[in-house]
Amino acid sequence: MKILVATEKPFAKVAVDGIRKEIEGAGYELALLEKYTDKAQLLDAVKDANALIIRSDVIDNEVLDAAKELKIVVRAGAGYDNVDLEAATAHGVCVMNTPGQNSNAVAELAFGMMIMAVRNFYDGKSGTELKGKKLGIHAYGNVGRNVARIAKGIGMEIYAYDAYCPKEVMEGDGIVPVDSAEALYETCNVVSLHIPATAETKNSINYDLVNRMPKNGLLVNTARKEVINEADLLRLMNDRPDLKYVTDIMPVHHAEFAEQFPGRYFSTPKKMGAQTAEANINAGIAAAKQIVGFLKDGCEKFRVNK
Numbered sequence: 666m667k668i669l670v671a672t673e674k675p676f677a678k679v680a681v682d683g684i685r686k687e688i689e690g691a692g693y694e695l696a697l698l699e700k701y702t703d704k705a706q707l708l709d710a711v712k713d714a715n716a717l718i719i720r721s722d723v724i725d726n727e728v729l730d731a732a733k734e735l736k737i738v739v740r741a742g743a744g745y746d747n748v749d750l751e752a753a754t755a756h757g758v759c760v761m762n763t764p765g766q767n768s769n770a771v772a773e774l775a776f777g778m779m780i781m782a783v784r785n786f787y788d789g790k791s792g793t794e795l796k797g798k799k800l801g802i803h804a805y806g807n808v809g810r811n812v813a814r815i816a817k818g819i820g821m822e823i824y825a826y827d828a829y830c831p832k833e834v835m836e837g838d839g840i841v842p843v844d845s846a847e848a849l850y851e852t853c854n855v856v857s858l859h860i861p862a863t864a865e866t867k868n869s870i871n872y873d874l875v876n877r878m879p880k881n882g883l884l885v886n887t888a889r890k891e892v893i894n895e896a897d898l899l900r901l902m903n904d905r906p907d908l909k910y911v912t913d914i915m916p917v918h919h920a921e922f923a924e925q926f927p928g929r930y931f932s933t934p935k936k937m938g939a940q941t942a943e944a945n946i947n948a949g950i951a952a953a954k955q956i957v958g959f960l961k962d963g964c965e966k967f968r969v970n971k
């Protein structure tokens with residue numbers, strides 16, 4: 666059995682070593698395709714792979730057609746919007762993610778960007794503190810819960826909205842649940858986005874919603890660029906010179922944001938939320954273990970396609 670790690674953005678070496686230990690320890694062969702620059706390289710590498718470990722790498726119908734021996738794809742990470750689930754099901758390929766394995770890394774980055782923004786991107790002028798401010802967590806999943814944990818230490822008032830998480834879970838964590846996204850944005854000085862990119866959420870962060878934020882509101886996005894209605898946000902930030910936007914996922918209209926909103930906008934050059942040795946180790950080794958469990962015992966825990 667050949668297990669291919671196909672990562673355009675590679676894991677830390679220590680994580681690859683851990684993956685190798687799991688795969689070779691189970692008697693399988695490990696192949697690496699790292700830092701590839703061309704889809705043709707991926708199409709060639711998947712030809713004889715029985716299992717794939719990927720990150721944000723796009724697995725579409727063309728890749729699945731080329732991967733004649735493929736049984737399983739594990740997205741080492743949370744969001745699996747980069748995998749065509751319907752096509753995978755049609756090809757008889759199981760798709761999994763590794764929930765929770767990179768969430769602390771993302772939560773820490775959200776605070777890194779949050780502090781940078783409220784300190785005016787370190788321009789020397791007086792900024793503000795997070796302590797005592799109202800934080801809105803938009804989606805109370807694995808990342809959202811880690812954000813809440815850190816926010817407690819900072820001394821923020823914490824509110825959350827999640828369309829599917831029971832209010833009792835938030836209350837049990839000492840978080841104030843709110844009934845709608847609208848109520849969250851109306852209430853909070855800072856909103857941190859943690860919704861997945863789905864048909865329901867894409868473009869949902871729009872003019873009306875963000876405009877509900879109080880004066881000097883800050884929107885932090887470590888989720889996906891697709892959830893933002895960029896045209897609306899550009900228009901709103903022009904209409905509301907008090908608002909700031911920081912993101913770990915570079916917008917399609919990055920140049921416009923950067924040019925129009927100096928001192929109010931920041932994007933990491935490349936998605937960095939999960940880019941820590943710890944998150945790479947956690948997610949990479951979990952992916953390797955899930956593949957071994959699937960191939961040896963048929964374990965389908967964490968399967969995300971039907």
Ligand SMILES: NC(=O)c1ccc[n+]([C@@H]2O[C@H](COP(=O)([O-])OP(=O)(O)OC[C@H]3O[C@@H](n4cnc5c(N)ncnc54)[C@H](O)[C@@H]3O)[C@@H](O)[C@H]2O)c1
Binds near residue numbers: 745860888
């Ligand atoms: N920047 C990065 O490197 C990075 C790393 C990890 C995750 N992410 C992104 O963050 C997202 C969240 O990650 P996670 O680990 O917390 O995932 P998760 O699956 O643990 O949590 C997602 C939460 O979103 C909620 N949700 C789904 N649809 C919603 C909606 N319409 N309105 C409100 N809540 C909704 C779910 O109920 C769930 O609680 C991922 O899907 C991914 O897109 C980015």
Ligand SMILES: O=C(O)[C@H](O)COP(=O)(O)O
Binds near residue numbers: 674722
């Ligand atoms: O959904 C995720 O887990 C993140 O977007 C991580 O993406 P990456 O593995 O490309 O850093």
